[in-house]
Amino acid sequence: SCSARWHRALSLNVLLQTLFQAYAKFSGAPLKVSVVDNTWRGSRGDVPILTTEDNIVSQPAKILNFLRKQKYNADYELSAKQGADTLAYIALLEEKLLPAVLHTFWVESDNYFTVTKPWFASRIPFPLSLILPGRMSKGALNRIILTRGEPPLYHLREVEAQIYRDAKECLNLLSNRLGTSQFFFGDSPSTLDAYVFGFLAPLYKVRFPKVQLQEHLKQLSNLCRFCDDILNSYFRLSVGDG
């Protein structure tokens, strides 16, 4: 069996950490999450990192591939077309939902200063706790501006309005796709379920002051039911980092 250690994730990797934990649970990989105080090394932004006895793998797609090669595959039951659909929906999540989630966590000042920053700062050593959150916040804003801030959107407000509109539309599309089934492809969870859960669970559970995206999510009852089901079945002890 493969035993691995996780380096505690930072920034957008709250989502990825939830994602990987979910994937690990779905596929049965024996993973142990441990806080390793290598924040200095991880601060280059390479987290999350999967470490096994032999190698170190970074980047989400590679980590998933690695797990699959080790025969922890949550997608055995999927057809080729469903595999293709998985890729497409993951692209949709990254393009449409991720900017708004990044904004909610890292750019919206009420949320950032009251929730995100204190939470991260409490988990990384001084003096990094003074530097890293600010850097992550700037990185998130940078990413949003560079990928979405193009003409005819000239003000940050317009960009923000657009990304939230896109995120709400994305949530609607996910809800339409899920319908009344328990998981996205049949009765057992797959990579796509892990991805969607990884994005939605923090959004669903973290208590933010500014909650417009959360409010929208709560109106989509099947997505909420989806998150609750997975939380109850696979993460029974606690909500974790959400």
Add this chain to the structure above:
Amino acid sequence: MGYRTPPGALSPRAALPQAGARSGRDAGPRAPPTEPGARRRKCSPAAVRRAGSSWPAGGHLARLAAAPAPWCAAPGGPRRPELGLGAAGEHAEGRAERAPRACAQPPCLWWRKPSSRRSQAFLQMCNLPIKVVCRANAEYMSPSGKVPFIHVGNQVVSELGPIVQFVKAKGHSLSDGLDEVQKAEMKAYMELVNNMLLTAELYLQWCDEATVGEITHARYGSPYPWPLNHILAYQKQWEVKRKMKAIGWGNKTLDQVLEDVDQCCQALSQRLGTQPYFFNKQPTELDALVFGHLYTILTTQLTNDELSEKVKNYSNLLAFCRRIEQHYFEDRGKGSSSIRSS
């Protein structure tokens, strides 16, 4: 917010859009208008006319300002694909008022913009009459700074997404027959194509040193005099690299990018299967989008052919492109460099 305005047309030979052709944006300093006796180069646009249209209301033909078709013989050598436009309301043909520049470089095959091809495909799939014209400063006339855009009556709409919505508002849509789940799937696949193929094309154009040195720099800087051509090309390259870094593609090697393209093509191929179009018998926006990208990849020659080889591995995708090209482009009486010959 620090958005850069596009470089103004500093050369007096650049064409100047007249009032009425723009909606919205001011693009910065403009060149004085050319005199009536200035040399004019006739650009042979790929014009597509269809008789008997009732769209749009008022009977005006929509004009699609796009990159020039590859068969546009440029007497001055390599040209920047985004060309300019004369005044709105003037007859479109023969108004490229930019004098040809003598260029010592061998005629190189530039990167045809996939965006115009897919918008064109989409409009033709909707059976809407369009006329494609190419102009020197189409980018500056577009409200969002991007080509292609359509000019319909008094309105100017740019980029595929808004064009699709505009056409939908006029009552034409390709995806009406789809249910909610299928619409979600269609949007997801469109994002996949944008995410993978578009970014890979951008990477290949601007981050692969061989292509940049041989083709892109020369093409991008060709309308401008020295040293502006170098400065603007380097600036654009820096911008693209910055964006790549922000989305996590900064450290990717060419092989990794090609692998991503392969994965994307595999997904598209699996989704398409043996059907004629992605959603069974009728084409949708997704078909237009995929066609635009794949056609560009297959018909543009670069320093290496690996990108098109990746696509050619999937025979159903090749057949798909060929089918759309035949049905919507060749049958309408237009000559084109076909996929077969590339």
